[in-house]
Amino acid sequence: MKKGKAFVFAGWWSIALVMVLGSCKKMLPVDRPAFSLESQFTQDLYQPVLGRTTLMTNNFNAEGSTLPLTFRIINVRTFNDEPAPELLKLFPVEVWKKPYTGDEKTLAEITAKRATEDHPLFEIREHSGEFIMWNSATSDILKAQPDSGYLFDVEAFNDGGKRIFKNMKLRPFRERPYEPNNQNPITGANSNPAIKPFTVTDMITDSTGSNMSADDISIYFYRKGEGNSLTLRFLDKRLQPMDPDLFKDTKWNELLHGFNMQKTKEAVRYDVAFPIPLVEMPTRYTTFDGKQAKMVFAYSRQGFGNLRQDASFQINFAIYRKGDWEMVIWFNRENPKFIND
Structure with a gap:
């Protein structure tokens, strides 16, 4: 083939290839949104x-x-x-x-x-x-x-x-402003408003030295205003105030995500934002799944044989309604033993 004809043929083939590819592109299927009737x-x-x-x-x-x-x-x-x-x-x-x-x-x-x-x-x-x-x-x-x-x-x-x-x-259930909660979710009736700690560890009574259990501690929630606070109170078996400092190993400044802590001989108060916890995610103030706040009250004492006894109880809870809340912790049967043996 002569050189001139070769150039003409090559040019024609290039044009034809472009035309074929262009037409194929037009013939390619177009992706369209799909809606499954099985959804x-x-x-x-x-x-x-x-x-x-x-x-x-x-x-x-x-x-x-x-x-x-x-x-x-x-x-x-x-x-x-x-x-x-x-x-x-x-x-x-x-x-x-x-x-x-x-x-x-x-x-x-x-x-x-x-x-x-x-x-x-x-x-x-x-x-x-x-x-x-x-x-x-x-x-x-x-x-x-x-x-x-x-x-x-x-x-x-x-x-x-x-x-x-x-x-x-x-079909909503009526309000339960805090959890755990014994309130009937349909009628709203609550014959036993007290809740119990999540755990009780190495706590003994001051009278008999018997082991304390969750049944020995009753926890009540009271809403007393429209503010943004949580107050903790401790009551002995005779319903008398207990000094929070008895729980001397408690990390009061890290107990919950609260601010401006005020501690007296009868109560501990925090400014807080609601709900508690604020978001369902794990933080240092919550349970492992982030669904509830976690508070640990702790103290230590010298037991028999000079053995150190680390005692504590843990409360897991949530509060959903804004307000000035009080959590009252009552040792309903016997008082914890704080002094050394």
Whole structure:
């Protein structure tokens, strides 16, 4: 082949290759969003406790649908098929604008990380399908069990399709402002308001030297105002005040995430932010799962044979309602033995 014709042929082949590749590109399939009709909520009954912010997670299976999906609550109504505007009305709620770490040094530092926004009391996260019941929801506003509660539908969709999940149920329990709590979640009755310590270790009685158990210690919660405080009081078996310094090995400044500690012969008071704990995450002030605050009261004494006896008891708890709270710790049978043998 002559050189000139070779150039012409090569040029023609290049043009043809570009045309073929261009047409193939046009023929390639275009990825389109998919919506699986097998997608589903893993539960249709939700029973949050009123008075506390509850996030209901891991409740939707997308089954291969293209993410993100968008979710909306629609057609909210009572079980009697009447309108339920109370679930759609906006109420002020506190939200975190900066992460809580557990290392905040002042109440003002915690306050600066939160802001007040208006939200429906019950809502769905737009792209996860998770539900939130905000702590502003109370039984004064919403229907609580034993009422049958509410029905609602959820619309889930993307550009590939949509589905409406019908007749989902919301049946809240009435408030329990602290935990542990013996209050009946439906009637609200509480015949035994005292709770017990989580653990009691190497504590003996001052009269007989017998081992103390959790049943020997009764703990009561009292809300006495609208502020931001927690006061700890100790009572002996005759309901007389006990000096907190008897628990001499207690790390009072690290007992809970509180501030401006004031300790007297009868009580220990802290300024605190609510709820306690502030966030469900492990910190040095919480249980290992972060769901409850943890307080350890400790002392040591010299036992028989000059053996050191390290005694303590631990209280795990949560408080959800803001206020001036008192926790009264009563040694209901015998007093602990603090003096050396």
